[in-house]
Amino acid sequence: MRAPASNLSVNADRLWDTIFETARFGGTPRGGVRRLALSEEDRQVRDWFRAACEQAGLTVTVDTLGNMFAVRPGKDMSRLPFGIGSHLDTQPTGGKFDGVLGTLAALEVVRTLNDAGIETEAPLCIVNWTNEEGSRFAPAMMGSAGYVADLPVADILARTDAEGVSVGAALDAIGYRGPAEVGAQKLAGFLELHIEQGPILEAEGRPIGVVEHGQGIIWYDGRITGFESHAGSTPMRLRKDALAALSEIVLAIEALALAHAPNAVGTVGEAVIARPSRNVIPGEIAFSAEFRTPDAGILDALDAGLQAKVQEIAARRPVEIRLDTIWRKAPTHFDPAVAGAVAQAADKLGLKHRPMVSGAGHDSFHMATVMPAAMIFVPCKDGVSHNELEDATKADCAAGANVLLHAVLALAGDGGNGFGQ
Amino acid sequence: MRAPASNLSVNADRLWDTIFETARFGGTPRGGVRRLALSEEDRQVRDWFRAACEQAGLTVTVDTLGNMFAVRPGKDMSRLPFGIGSHLDTQPTGGKFDGVLGTLAALEVVRTLNDAGIETEAPLCIVNWTNEEGSRFAPAMMGSAGYVADLPVADILARTDAEGVSVGAALDAIGYRGPAEVGAQKLAGFLELHIEQGPILEAEGRPIGVVEHGQGIIWYDGRITGFESHAGSTPMRLRKDALAALSEIVLAIEALALAHAPNAVGTVGEAVIARPSRNVIPGEIAFSAEFRTPDAGILDALDAGLQAKVQEIAARRPVEIRLDTIWRKAPTHFDPAVAGAVAQAADKLGLKHRPMVSGAGHDSFHMATVMPAAMIFVPCKDGVSHNELEDATKADCAAGANVLLHAVLALAGDGGNGFGQ
Numbered sequence: 001m002r003a004p005a006s007n008l009s010v011n012a013d014r015l016w017d018t019i020f021e022t023a024r025f026g027g028t029p030r031g032g033v034r035r036l037a038l039s040e041e042d043r044q045v046r047d048w049f050r051a052a053c054e055q056a057g058l059t060v061t062v063d064t065l066g067n068m069f070a071v072r073p074g075k076d077m078s079r080l081p082f083g084i085g086s087h088l089d090t091q092p093t094g095g096k097f098d099g100v101l102g103t104l105a106a107l108e109v110v111r112t113l114n115d116a117g118i119e120t121e122a123p124l125c126i127v128n129w130t131n132e133e134g135s136r137f138a139p140a141m142m143g144s145a146g147y148v149a150d151l152p153v154a155d156i157l158a159r160t161d162a163e164g165v166s167v168g169a170a171l172d173a174i175g176y177r178g179p180a181e182v183g184a185q186k187l188a189g190f191l192e193l194h195i196e197q198g199p200i201l202e203a204e205g206r207p208i209g210v211v212e213h214g215q216g217i218i219w220y221d222g223r224i225t226g227f228e229s230h231a232g233s234t235p236m237r238l239r240k241d242a243l244a245a246l247s248e249i250v251l252a253i254e255a256l257a258l259a260h261a262p263n264a265v266g267t268v269g270e271a272v273i274a275r276p277s278r279n280v281i282p283g284e285i286a287f288s289a290e291f292r293t294p295d296a297g298i299l300d301a302l303d304a305g306l307q308a309k310v311q312e313i314a315a316r317r318p319v320e321i322r323l324d325t326i327w328r329k330a331p332t333h334f335d336p337a338v339a340g341a342v343a344q345a346a347d348k349l350g351l352k353h354r355p356m357v358s359g360a361g362h363d364s365f366h367m368a369t370v371m372p373a374a375m376i377f378v379p380c381k382d383g384v385s386h387n388e389l390e391d392a393t394k395a396d397c398a399a400g401a402n403v404l405l406h407a408v409l410a411l412a413g414d415g416g417n418g419f420g421q
Numbered sequence: 422m423r424a425p426a427s428n429l430s431v432n433a434d435r436l437w438d439t440i441f442e443t444a445r446f447g448g449t450p451r452g453g454v455r456r457l458a459l460s461e462e463d464r465q466v467r468d469w470f471r472a473a474c475e476q477a478g479l480t481v482t483v484d485t486l487g488n489m490f491a492v493r494p495g496k497d498m499s500r501l502p503f504g505i506g507s508h509l510d511t512q513p514t515g516g517k518f519d520g521v522l523g524t525l526a527a528l529e530v531v532r533t534l535n536d537a538g539i540e541t542e543a544p545l546c547i548v549n550w551t552n553e554e555g556s557r558f559a560p561a562m563m564g565s566a567g568y569v570a571d572l573p574v575a576d577i578l579a580r581t582d583a584e585g586v587s588v589g590a591a592l593d594a595i596g597y598r599g600p601a602e603v604g605a606q607k608l609a610g611f612l613e614l615h616i617e618q619g620p621i622l623e624a625e626g627r628p629i630g631v632v633e634h635g636q637g638i639i640w641y642d643g644r645i646t647g648f649e650s651h652a653g654s655t656p657m658r659l660r661k662d663a664l665a666a667l668s669e670i671v672l673a674i675e676a677l678a679l680a681h682a683p684n685a686v687g688t689v690g691e692a693v694i695a696r697p698s699r700n701v702i703p704g705e706i707a708f709s710a711e712f713r714t715p716d717a718g719i720l721d722a723l724d725a726g727l728q729a730k731v732q733e734i735a736a737r738r739p740v741e742i743r744l745d746t747i748w749r750k751a752p753t754h755f756d757p758a759v760a761g762a763v764a765q766a767a768d769k770l771g772l773k774h775r776p777m778v779s780g781a782g783h784d785s786f787h788m789a790t791v792m793p794a795a796m797i798f799v800p801c802k803d804g805v806s807h808n809e810l811e812d813a814t815k816a817d818c819a820a821g822a823n824v825l826l827h828a829v830l831a832l833a834g835d836g837g838n839g840f841g842q
C-alpha cells in the first residue's frame with residue numbers, strides 16, 4: 001500500500017516528539033538545551049540518533065571528525081546519495097530547534113518514506129555535522145569545513161577548547177572519532193531545513209523560506225584610543241573621547257547598511273570601554289563590527305564606505321582608530337535547481353513561501369562550494385535563536401519537513417510514484 | 422629677623438621633599454600612591470602629619486570623623502582661625518599631588534611664617550579632611566560634608582566599605598575617631614590649593630588658577646532596552662538596537678555641551694552592553710551620563726535638552742530609554758573677597774593667572790556653603806589626575822604655595838608687616 005501523492009505527509013506528532021525526546025540530552029531547567037559539541041550530552045544524542053537511524057534501516061558511518069552519515073539505499077545505487085540533515089550540537093544556552101529540526105526532519109522524511117513503502121531512485125543520506133555552533137571549539141561549521149576541505153583535518157583535530165582539550169581527544173572521549181575518511185561519503189547534493197533565526201517569515205505570515213543566497217560577511221575588530229581625563233575639568237575642545245568617536249562609527253555602520261537595505265545589514269555587537277568610570281572621559285574602547293549582504297559588490301561598497309568614514313572621523317577627532325578586517329567571506333549562492341525544487345514543493349503543498357537570504361552561517365554554505373545545495377527556512381518565534389527561549393510551532397516544523405520530503409522526492413527521484421513532479 | 426616683604430617665599434625644596442616623603446605611605450611601584458581613606462597607609466600619613474604640625478608649634482585636634490585641625494595662634498585670639506588645607510587620602514591608583522599638595526603647602530606656609538617670625542592677626546588652622554576621594558567609603562568629600570552638616574555624623578559613621586567595615590570601625594582601627602565634636606572647630610574662612618586636574622593652565626602657560634566657581638552637576642543613570650537578535654538574520658527595519666540608540670544619546674550630550682561651551686561639559690563615562698556578542702544586536706545597555714556647568718540656568722537647559730532628545734529618540738526608535746537623575750548639585754560660587762586675595766597675591770608675585778571653574782568636586786565646595794572660601798589651582802602634567810602618572814612641577818607647586826601664603830597673610834592679617842597689602 002502506498003499513500004497517494006496528494007496525501008504524502010510527514011507525521012507531525014512524531015517529528016515533534018523526537019524534538020522533545022532529544023531535548024532531554026542537555027536539557028536546561030528553562031526549557032533550552034546545553035549540548036556542546038563532543039560533550040557527554042552530544043554523545044548521548046548521537047547514540048540516540050544512530051540507534052534511530054539504524055532502526056529506520058539506515059547504514060550509519062562516522063568519519064574522523066565525527067560527522068555522521070546515515071544512508072538509505074535507492075533503486076539506482078550507481079547514483080550518489082542526496083544529502084539531508086543539519087547538526088545536533090547547541091549553543092551553551094541554546095534552544096531545541098537550531099540544527100535539531102533539520103536533522104530530525106531528515107529522519108522523519110526517511111520514516112515517512114518507510115511507512116509509505118517508497119524507494120527513491122537515488123539513495124538518501126542523513127547527515128549530522130560535527131560542531132556547527134563553534135561554541136566549544138572554534139571555528140563554527142567545523143565538520144562541514146573539514147568535509148569540503150576548507151580546513152585541513154589535522155588542523156581541526158588539533159583545535160582546543162577553553163580547557164585545552166583537543167577536538168581529537170574530545171572525539172576519542174565520546175567514541176566518535178570514526179573510521180571513515182573525511183569527505184569519503186560523496187553526495188549528489190544537500191538540502192538543509194532550519195529555523196530562520198530571524199523575524200521575517202513570522203512577520204509576513206509565511207511558513208516557508210526558500211533560501212537562495214547566504215550572506216557574505218566582513219568581520220572587523222576595532223580599537224579607538226583617545227585619552228582618559230576628568231569629566232568635570234576637561235573642556236569639550238580638549239577632549240579625546242573614544243566613546244563619542246565610536247558613537248559616530250555605530251551610526252555610520254547603521255546608515256551604510258540602511259542605504260543598501262534590504263540587501264545589507266550592519267552591526268556593532270561588542271563595545272567595551274577600558275577602565276570605565278562615571279566621571280572619566282572614555283579613553284579607550286575595543287569594539288567589533290560586521291556587515292552582511294548577499295551581494296559581493298555591496299560588500300565591497302560597505303567596506304569602502306566604512307573605511308572612508310573611519311578615516312574622516314579620525315581626521316576630525318583627536319583619537320586614533322584602528323579597524324582590522326579579521327574575516328571576510330564571499331556571499332554564498334545556492335543552487336537554483338535545488339532551491340527551485342523547494343519552491344515547487346511548497347507550491348504543491350499550498351504553503352506560502354518567499355525567497356530568502358540566510359543571514360546566519362550554516363553547514364550548507366560549505367556544501368554549496370562543492371555540490372548543488374540549498375536550504376529551507378521555517379519561522380521561529382520572535383526571530384529568537386541561540387537562546388533557551390527559541391521556539392517554533394509544530395505546524396511550521398511539519399510544513400518544513402513536508403517541503404523537505406517533497407523536494408527530496410523531486411531531487412532524488414521518487415521511484416516512479418509521481419510525488420516528485 | 423624678618424624677611425622683607427618682597428622676599429617672603431616658601432621653601433620650594435622643603436615643600437617638594439615633604440610631598441615625596443609622604444608619598445612613601447602607600448607608594449606604588451609605578452610612582453603613584455594607594456592610600457585609601459582610613460587605611461593603615463592613611464594612619465601612617467596622619468601620624469606623620471600630626472608630628473610635623475606639632476613640631477611646627479601647632480595644636481592638633483581630631484574630630485569624631487577623623488578630620489584633623491592644626492591651629493597656629495594669632496595675635497588676636499578673639500578672631501576665628503582662617504582655614505587652609507586639603508586631604509591626604511588618595512584614589513586606589515592615585516598620584517602624589519591630588520589633595521597632598523594643598524595639605525602640605527598649608528604646612529609649608531606655617532613653616533615659612535615660623536622661619537620668618539611672622540605672627541598673623543587671626544589664628545591659622547591647617548585642615549586634613551577625612552575621605553575626600555570617596556573610593557573606599559561613599560560619598561566623596563565625606564569629612565567636610567559632616568563638618569558643614571550636609572550629612573548627619575551618625576549616618577557617615579555607619580557607611581561601610583566593600584568588605585562591610587564601617588567608617589566608625591575604620592576610624593577606631595587606626596585610632597582616628599577623635600574626641601572633638603564635628604563642626605566645633607569654627608573657621609573664619611577656607612582656602613585650598615589643589616592641582617587643576619584638567620589641562621587648561623598647562624595649555625595656556627599660566628601657573629595660577631583663581632577658582633571662582635565650582636560646577637553644578639547632574640548625574641544620570643540610564644538603561645536602554647531593545648531586543649537581542651541575530652546580527653545576520655535581522656533586517657535593519659526590524660532591529661531594536663540599544664547601542665545605536667545610545668550612540669545618538671552620546672552625540673546629543675556632546676552637542677548640548679558644545680552648544681554652551683566653554684561653560685559646560687557633558688560626558689558618558691560608562692556604557693555596558695548586557696551579554697555582548699559579535700553577532701548579536703545589543704539588546705540592553707546600562708550607561709551613566711553627566712553634565713557640569715557653573716551656571717544654574719545652563720544646567721537646567723542641558724537637562725531639559727537631554728530629556729527632550731531622549732524622548733525624541735525613544736519615539737523614533739523601537740527601544741525603551743530610562744534616564745534617572747541620581748544626583749543634582751547646584752553650582753558653587755566662591756567668595757569674591759577670598760578669590761580676590763588669591764588674584765592679588767598672584768599679581769604681587771608676578772604670576773600669570775586666570776579665573777577658573779572647578780570641574781571636579783572639592784572639600785572647599787562644602788566650606789563655601791557656610792563660610793567665605795575659594796581655591797587656588799596649579800597646573801598638572803597633561804591634566805592627568807586620579808592616576809599614578811599624575812605629575813606637577815616643583816616650580817608650579819611652589820608658586821601655588823606662595824600664592825596661598827600671601828593670600829593668607831592678606832586674609833588673616835599679616836600682623837603689621839605689610840605683607841598682606
